Amino acid sequence: MQIMIKSQRGNAVKIPYATIERIATYLRCMKHLQAQGVKIISSSELAQNTKTTPEQVRKDLSYFGKFGKTGEGYNVDKLAKKLERILRTKKEWKVCIIGAGSLGGALARYPGFKESGYCIVALFDNNPAKIGKKIGSAEIFDIKNFKEITEKTKIELAMLAVPQSSYEDVKEILENSKINGVINFIPHTLRLKTRRKIPVVNVDLAQKLYILSYLIKNK
Amino acid sequence: MQIMIKSQRGNAVKIPYATIERIATYLRCMKHLQAQGVKIISSSELAQNTKTTPEQVRKDLSYFGKFGKTGEGYNVDKLAKKLERILRTKKEWKVCIIGAGSLGGALARYPGFKESGYCIVALFDNNPAKIGKKIGSAEIFDIKNFKEITEKTKIELAMLAVPQSSYEDVKEILENSKINGVINFIPHTLRLKTRRKIPVVNVDLAQKLYILSYLIKNK
DNA sequence: TCCTGTGAAGCAATTCACAGCT
């Protein structure tokens, strides 16, 4: 899977999906380095911290511009800013979580989202006992009001953390909403059939264990 | 990244990593079909359910053998069994979770692991208030006893769900243990430096949001 | 001397196209 972008000169360029994944990882690494007060980093050091090769780092970055200084490396603060700009248009995205069970609750409490500029502003559930309660600063709303609340609050992203049995219901709710992107933790490959194309990132937790046991068996 | 396996005839074959990921997804799909009572499925139907192409499905499966019937499709029960056998050697793997916070707790309660044959048998934490309590059927133990308990109980897999600040400590504990594989939810690229190679699958939750916002921006 | 940036080469994965079976 490749992603088209416009280059600085205006001509279209194809970017490998794997490059985007690594760019996000480089950014995370930059933030750690900033916290440690590191000012300059070379492609080989960055590669070591992200399980890749120096050439790969340089090639990945070169899709988006020239960020380094020859013979020296990359300025950590500057590169962090550039990578942020590559990955998103906004400073803060508003995110909701569908499903206020243990997984939904854990996602709501996960500190990494806020740190990265993704703000969990609401949860949705169909359990009356949960509605009205708060997790952190995010309130739990009735899933019936999903469309209304997300549109009023301008929530663009949703994370799905409901049990498998609610999969079809949630799919329909999303298709009728104005949500712009979805992270799906339900073990089904989600494909929303709407006119406008809504990107979906599927995360299957059990799949990770299958892959792990395969790797152990065949390492 | 490619993975070498021995083919039926004994010669080594390279398998794309992406193929393994898809095989795990096909298996999940097979289980849904079994639950629905579907007996036969074609490569094109399977492809539709897993966001890929029929050719890709057939090619993926062909690395491991011939599982279909010409002109008909695949027997769901039979294929499910075959895929299980491709992905793992054991019926049940014992898994522990390091970190009994909200993420660790959510993973311990996640029903999908047990359904797939991965049994959460223990959690580890350093908070005395939590030690001795239970989540589902899994007890929370003192992280100090990690090596002893995992070896005695024959736990092979670990999932990391501790805060970033405990990253270095946990890394050391794992390196001194007999754990055979790790799923890492800490936002650091984990690379264990031990003599025997321990496979690690890194899952960075915030990274998924970065990717999503990139896809929205460039769709 | 050291490290970036990048065309070109090499390698890997996917898609095509069709033979073959039922």
Add this chain to the structure above:
DNA sequence: AGCTGTGAATTGCTTCACAGGA
């Protein structure tokens, strides 16, 4: 007629190797 299995062709990704700048 319909669907699998698979070499061959194609496309895409990574690695190489080196020019060029500090």
